[in-house]
Amino acid sequence: MDILTMDISGLSYKIVKEKVDEINVNELHDSQELINIIDILKADKRKNINSLGDKLQRAKEKIENEIKRVRSMYDFDKSFEGLNIIAGVDEVGRGPLAGPIVSCAVVLDLNVVDEELILWINDSKKLNEKKREELAEVIKEKALAYHIASRDSKEIDSRGIGVCNNEVFLEACNSLEVKPDLVLSDGYTVKGIKIPNKSVIKGDTKSACIAAASIVAKVYRDNLMKEYSKKYPYYAFEENVGYGTSKHIEGLKEYGPTEIHRMSFLNNILER
Template sequence: MANQSISDIKTIFKNTPIEKINETIDRYSSDERQGVQNMITQYTKKSINYYKEIERIHLMKHYEQANDQYNHICGIDEAGRGPLAGPVISGAVILSQEEDILYLNDSKKLSEKKRNELYGIIKEKAVSYSVGIATVETIDTINILQATFESMKDAINKLSFKPDYLLIDAITLPNIDIRQQSIIKGDAKSVSIAAASILAKVTRDKMMAEYHTLYPEYNFLQNKGYGTSEHIEAIKKYGPCPIHRQTFIKNFI
């Protein structure tokens, strides 16, 4: 080991999977060179954070484990109840309880980069996933709460497996023949709901980015349809576009 350059050791640390990093730390712990000791300090912190994250995710499996008599537990959450424009999107996700997806959380607490990364992992590792949509026309016709119910039912119906238990963020879904549990702030308490939250948020953000190319004057790329002062001024200046919710913007036009 003494013959190894610090650069070589740095490459070894960099290429070691985090779950095996403690073995590499032990291997080089007796190397007294300051550069190596700095790496050991750096990767020891990463290891500690990694195992803390595993513990956090296991705590977020509480609701899934408490209902493990059900075969397909589905987390459900929505994105887009509050904006002035665009659809409401619901995610539905059935996760394997045998496998951890680290860093799942309320989508609003994650960076856009982290959400997009987890979006891909969820789609790869979920037992089943889907998104449901309620259009602007539906929102204006039956109101946002009823439209949210419709988008959630749409997501459930698109799953490849019919769930036998639902974990839903803050909502009790009416007129459905599946047992369910509503959890306040569930997207920060349940891995399944957190995954659904990310799926819904990323899907809707991608849609709003596409709408931005059609209606750039409203800057949907940045505001995602929410009522920022810039967005409201654009509505006043240009009038509404086809994806504005008429029942939401009636006080601005």
């Protein structure tokens, strides 16, 4: 690396910063080279160069803490003795006024080295949109299997949200190309499932597979609602993904419901 082989004392801050910005801390966080670079930067007589060393140190610690956090999620999924293939299942869209309820089941390879962990996985609501989009692609690429299931607003109206919620869980789990030994579900057990099943409270923060399922399901549904917003432009679906925000309610009162609205959820709203 350039900083290791050159005397930076005669280089401007701008040039040193450019060299530091080229360093991939994700790949080098546990390397002696990175430690040496940090030491060189901190030993410089200029405070702004020292600050670059501090910045690298913080980035190194952030990655190391993230690896520990995500490793604990993988270890949670591996903690069920004698059960090697674990699926996580989660849903999104139980509460909106419009759009489908969506579930995803994911099977991850839990026997990976630190470099192969899917970092930053978490409850999808704790991640920003850009990070969710990036992670969803990584998850789908690395997963041993995943499946997305949904029920639309008409099915929700005719059979109830609880029934549809359980159905999308069942369909997602039963349609996996890799049959799991155990399904971990977020919050409550899946009724009628023939695969061993354990519910995990706040599972999307504890289980790697549930967190992955949460992210893929949310990205899929959010993108679907963005497409609906083009067809139905008066409800701000691109912002609220079907939830009852003020813009959504205003659109309902002025233009009435669309074919993707859940009429069983609108009784009190339309009567106001």
